[in-house]
Amino acid sequence: MFSPAITGTGVFVPPETITNDELVVAFNAHADLFNAENAAAIAAGELAAKEHSSSEFILKASGIESRYVMDKSGVLDPARMYPRLRQRSDDEPGIMAEMALDACEKALAQAGRRGEEIDLVICAASNMERAYPAIAIEIQKLLGAGGFAFDMNVACSSATFGIQTAADMIRTGSVRRALVVNPEITSGHLEWRDRDCHFIFGDVATATVIERREEASQGFEVLSSRCATQFSNHIRNNNGFLRRTRPDGLADRRDMQFMQEGRRVFKEVLPLVVAHIEAHLAEVGTDAAHLRRLWLHQANKTMNDFIGRKVLGREPEPGEQPNILQEFANTSSAGSIIAFDRFSDDFAPGDKGLICSFGAGYSVGSVLVEKF
Numbered sequence: 001m002f003s004p005a006i007t008g009t010g011v012f013v014p015p016e017t018i019t020n021d022e023l024v025v026a027f028n029a030h031a032d033l034f035n036a037e038n039a040a041a042i043a044a045g046e047l048a049a050k051e052h053s054s055s056e057f058i059l060k061a062s063g064i065e066s067r068y069v070m071d072k073s074g075v076l077d078p079a080r081m082y083p084r085l086r087q088r089s090d091d092e093p094g095i096m097a098e099m100a101l102d103a104c105e106k107a108l109a110q111a112g113r114r115g116e117e118i119d120l121v122i123c124a125a126s127n128m129e130r131a132y133p134a135i136a137i138e139i140q141k142l143l144g145a146g147g148f149a150f151d152m153n154v155a156c157s158s159a160t161f162g163i164q165t166a167a168d169m170i171r172t173g174s175v176r177r178a179l180v181v182n183p184e185i186t187s188g189h190l191e192w193r194d195r196d197c198h199f200i201f202g203d204v205a206t207a208t209v210i211e212r213r214e215e216a217s218q219g220f221e222v223l224s225s226r227c228a229t230q231f232s233n234h235i236r237n238n239n240g241f242l243r244r245t246r247p248d249g250l251a252d253r254r255d256m257q258f259m260q261e262g263r264r265v266f267k268e269v270l271p272l273v274v275a276h277i278e279a280h281l282a283e284v285g286t287d288a289a290h291l292r293r294l295w296l297h298q299a300n301k302t303m304n305d306f307i308g309r310k311v312l313g314r315e316p317e318p319g320e321q322p323n324i325l326q327e328f329a330n331t332s333s334a335g336s337i338i339a340f341d342r343f344s345d346d347f348a349p350g351d352k353g354l355i356c357s358f359g360a361g362y363s364v365g366s367v368l369v370e371k372f
């Protein structure tokens with residue numbers, strides 16, 4: 001048996017940003033347009049008028065100030081509200097593969113490894129650009145990696161579930177070096193025309209190199225990991241291979257994009273996550289007092305503040321539970337890895353921390369790491 005270790009992480013940051021103010025201007029113009037176009041039905045009481053969104057609400061409800069996107073013009077066009085992403089030909093790299101490659105190269109540079117040294121690529125994300133061939137196999141080819149590759153989807157928990165999968169394979173010796181990559185084009189499955197959720201997501205890609213601790217000179221040993229799921233309909237996207245689309249490519253039903261009952265998610269996921277972390281730590285004979293940092297999933301600031309307080313049993317000190325969602329918004333599976341990437345350089349050998357993600361499914365994944 002070997003000991004798995006994270007030896008590098010990388011973040012691809014998309015080229016464009018949308019601030020809350022820009023987003024709200026576009027949404028309100030869209031709402032006015034919708035209300036004007038549907039004035040008769042609204043007056044007859046057949047249709048509800050769309051209300052305006054506000055930057056103050058978004059910041060207060062979520063802690064989000066801005067988000068990165070692959071295309072800003074389509075999202076902010078009040079008549080469209082959907083990114084303009086050119087359909088790639090079969091001979092070109094896909095958009096997810098391109099984003100992933102950038103993140104992988106950064107992670108490999110930090111690990112001091114080359115693409116050829118990788119023998120497992122897992123593309124773990126909340127939506128895939130196509131059904132097959134797997135995006136992971138395309139990334140494997142672009143990297144010049146050997147071995148094998150596959151896609152997996154556990155929504156916002158995809159990264160931690162991917163890390164557990166790779167770490168277990170490294171433990172048994174069936175693979176030597178893995179890349180777990182999380183390209184998230186959340187702008188493609190967010191319903192930007194829905195006031196309740198139009199501010200939630202942003203695009204990004206993260207990558208994590210995992211290899212044998214015995215062959216690495218620096219990094220974070222994966223001491224243990226735990227994954228759990230419990231079925232819920234409160235975060236759901238019904239898009240799939242049986243979908244029907246309008247000629248303009250937009251999904252023709254609201255349920256073909258991201259849907260959630262935010263309040264219920266809040267109430268149901270928080271106790272699940274807190275109990276999961278406590279049980280994980282207890283099972284391996286430790287507790288939160290031995291953790292220097294929590295790198296949590298980045299969906300909502302109030303949610304993270306609550307988890308930090310419950311797990312630590314007190315108000316977290318600055319830096320104990322860093323948030324990146326003010327800059328990136330919710331980036332689905334990538335959020336906890338961005339937090340880890342941005343806030344782990346100050347760790348000294350022996351320091352321990354916990355990466356934890358949670359979301360649709362419901363799903364929760366936690367990875368306990370120790371710096372060496």
Ligand code: COA
Pocket residue numbers: 052053054057058061062156195196197235260261262263265266299300303330332359360
């Ligand atoms: N601008 C202004 N007002 C808005 C608004 C907007 N964009 N969106 C909603 N409102 C209004 C609502 O209509 C509601 O008005 P009412 O009180 O008159 O009914 C009020 O603001 C509160 O709305 P609510 O949806 O209850 O807000 P919230 O405080 O629950 O925050 C979320 C909404 C989505 C940010 C929050 O529920 C959340 O983060 N949930 C968990 C999300 C999560 O982790 N999801 C996982 C995704 S992977």
